[in-house]
Amino acid sequence: MDSEKVIRRDNDYVLHTYNRNPIVIEKGAGMYAEGPEGQKYLDFTSGIGVNSLGYCDLRWAEAVADQAHKLQHTSNLYYTGPCSKLAKRLCKRTGMDKVFFANSGAEANEGAIKAARKYSFDHYGKGRETVITLVNSFHGRTIATLTATGQGVFHNYFGPFNEGFVYAVAGDMESLKDLVDRHTCAIMLELVQGEGGVVALDPEYVRAVRKLCDERDLVLIVDEVQTGVGRTGTFLCCERYNLHPDIVTLAKGLGGGLPIGAVLLNSKVAGGMGPGTHGSTFGGNPIACAGANAVLDRLESASFMANINDRAAQLRAGLEKLPHVKSVSGLGLMIGIEFEPGVAAADVLAACREKGLLVLTAKTRLRLLPPLILTAHHVEAALAILGEVLAGFEPAAPAEGSQV
Template sequence: MNINNNSIVSKWEEYFINTYSQPDFIIDYGEGSCFFDTKGNKYIDFTSGYGVSSLGYSNNNLKTALKNQVDKLLHTSNLYFNGPVLSVGEKIINTSRLDKVYFCNSGTEANETAFKIARKYSSDKYGEGRGTIISLKDSFHGRTMMSLMATGMDKYHKYFYPLPKGFKYVEKNDIEDFKNNIDSTVCAVILEAVQGEGGVIVLEKDYILELVKICKEKDIAVIFDEVQCGIARTGKLFGYEYFDVKPDIVTIAKGLGAGIPIGGVLVNEKFSKVLGKGDQGTTFGGNLLAMVAASVVLDEISKEGFYEDVLEKGDYIRKSIENFNSTIVVKTKGMGLMIGVETTIESNIIEEKARKKGLLVLTAGKNVLRFLPPLTISYKEINEALEILKDILLEVN
């Protein structure tokens, strides 16, 4: 299609449901941790597609593996065994030290599956009436209906009535609020080690330890949503590893596919036999291209020094921003390459100015910038991005 920047908005509105607001440039290709538009302008990407493009753009190992699979086969359905699915299943189980995995297509689908597992376990063991799921205020767990209701932000609960029932919300890092909301109907709690959409907030270790202890005593399933903060994003395979706990169920997606849609649910032995044949299914889950991509990602992040490199880059970015000594920056937060920058002005102002200067960033609420660069980003690209950010802060100040 022959399209130019002047007509893109009108063309877009002609054909698409208006659920997103895009800037008026057209992305053409990617290289390293940068996008290039059709006019040749470069944009350093501190978003990686909401944490998806974990290996950046034009990664040779990923391209080669995907091209080889395209030449062989694209899809089989889950009616048949195949090598790529087995390979990824073996790698993720051995790496995670959990017991079984189920592959699907997205993070929200993974969370829906996790809720089904928790509720069926509870129904099988205790009968009906024990299906309430507790989540934290300011959490985000997806946009399908149960995941939407697990999301602890009222703004996402409008319009789509009647809404699914069986959800409670408690204050993060407040163990008394959690205790006060436990009753005979509760079957599970879902947590993000780092609340991304909610402001890049790292949960407190003492809170998590006490919460998990209570759940073990009461046979309440502990679900960790690692869709955004998992797969090396925080400098470990999973964010919950910082808390020295063992969850019952873990959901994954985003960075595992490095750009190919994927989701997954990992369970421990206790929950590994809850779902039987016919209890859950997916047409595209375990798709061969997604599995090949996931295999490359798991190989890359398992290389010696990879996690340390993610941590060092994250520390470098945070310390550099703190050393700007800008009155606009309140504080930095996060873990690894999941970084939040709290600001005294609205974050979307900085986001827009950054985009115009060739830096793509995200927001996480009214006054928090969110950085999710590719895990393979170079220091050269980081320094270029920091210079842009420094100039903007000086300009705004």
Template sequence: MDLLSIKEMESKYVMQTYSREDVLLVKGQGCLLYDDQGNEYIDMTSGIGVNCLGHNHPKLVEAIQDQAQKLMHCSNIFYSEPMVLVARELVKATGMSKMFFANTGAEANEGLIKLARKYSQDHYGKGRYKILSLVQSFHGRTMMTLTATGQDKFHHDFDPFPEGFDYVKANDIASFLEKLDDSVCCVIMEMIQGEGGVLPLEKEFVQTVAKICKERDILVAVDEVQTGIGRTGSLFCYQQYGIQPNIVSMAKGLGGGVVIGGFLADKKCSEVLTPGTHGSTFGGNPLSARAAQTVLSIVNRPEFLKEVKEKGDYLMDGLKNIASSKIKEVRGMGLMVGVIVDPEQRTQYVHALRHRGVLVLTAGKDAIRLLPPLIITKEQIDKAVSSFQEVFE
């Protein structure tokens, strides 16, 4: 079917919750995507950070095919090997204690919040329940995680919202201390606020918050849904900030395109959720866990992560060298990059890049967001940067 036919059917049968780009994608190979007209695009989106190994990766495809022929789902009433192996890999790589498996980032963060509140209630009674998050944060679209999201534009139309949340200005210790009272049980942070505009937190702020929380037995949770699984040049971004969180959520890149999420907990928090207090029908599903197992076997290696850092620096250097006042700033870490432009012109730039064979994302008010597959080559980066140069110079 062609693009026009698909668009007509989509408008008739699918709820209109997305403003889609005028492209019908039909296949992908590595870091390249192809539409129904045979046009080739460099993928600088990774499905919003999901396809960390690109498209049609042979090892990932082989693992999924093999697992599909054995066991796709069996529920958590029984044991399955892939789930346990993924948990072991993540625990050993982080020094955390145990893993809970879910499906999406929002579901992972929802479970994280439940764990934090139960920990506090178990130790301090019902008075400590408040979750502090940061202004410009994004933690999901369930009612609970939407409330945790520190952006006013998401806080409309769905009243009443759950209680027990407040917001702190990022990189502002005074704002944090102002909101820190006896009702707070947990602080949740993204090391780089992706949806907020690719905004890295300052290391001093993160470390000070972690230190104060540790002194008061307030849990520190890090949302690594977008920044995790090698995206910033370490398995998790917090590992570059010199802190050890109590809880770490993840999703997106973990399955390389197969739906999976979850969160790690440290020793202090790993026994809080007991049988019956939390669950997920598809959590740890053998097919998704086998995909995650394969992703980690490739990504969680020092040489691979080093290359991500190098390619991220190479990409940002190339973008910074474009001689144009239209690019106000280039920021990010690893292969998570924001190109800051005039918000009124941003859509025009995105379309111009697409016509030159580069697919990009947006974030915040003024960022063009780049989340290419972690396997992107320097040659492909050069081509993408050349397209940016044509658009902006």
């Protein structure tokens, strides 16, 4: 494989809806990705939170390969073992009652919206279908989930949008209460707004939202596509908030690298979703479920979960000591880094890549989503590269007329 050839072919034939980094990834192992010419990168992106066990974890790969040799697909007209096993484990782990499997986070969020509207229709009739989401949220790129996304930048070009979505200011209960009326059926939250800059919601605000939903019989949906499956140090981020939603959505890290989404529902909402109300050709695919079961195997270990929290504390403490770092946000191994004026996250990303460290951005912040398997050594290696990169930036000149 030749990097220049791959990039040229991609430029010629792939629809360029992505701003790709100018590197080719050929293979990977654990925390490291490798290019065709021997380039090696310490990966603190995990495929945007997908490769929860890093690259090509042996037990995960064996589980996927074993299933591929048995049954790659049938349809949801029949039962399969990996699907039912995964469903039971997710329900037992989260305290939810039922699961619907999809292929992505956007599909999971679509299913959650449908289930919330179905509950409201069954109990209150037509006309109670509005979903309140938060300003700065991100819920997907289908038309419905794009409309649910509370960021205008994602709404350019693609109207008209679906009716039935309004946006409250995150953290402002009065903003939220002002939007609740006889048409409202659900409130949808990300506990940490990932694409919105890795900003965690205030626990008191989250408790107030749950109370409001209880008082008005609104369905509370929590989008854990990025925060779930151990990313924030507990299996669900909801656990950190002592929150019990009506619906939780998962994707990204659940499959360990294979496409899967899940809608977890409590019995109150699940009861209305009977045959014909929703579906997905590839939902519950045996190979994807086998990969997800392998991920859950690892997350059952108390020491594995403890390491996530230990490494998160180590990484955050180290980041706060680096030059030009103004603040560190997020929870667990979902981290946002705000820089002082004059330091652009995109420039830091490019410089890190040249030194063999892969990172992400979210709005104006640098974003870190390392695989959950990282060690203290990996944290120190990443901090060393970030420190070297940031030391090369000049401090911003004081504004004219300001006192020094």
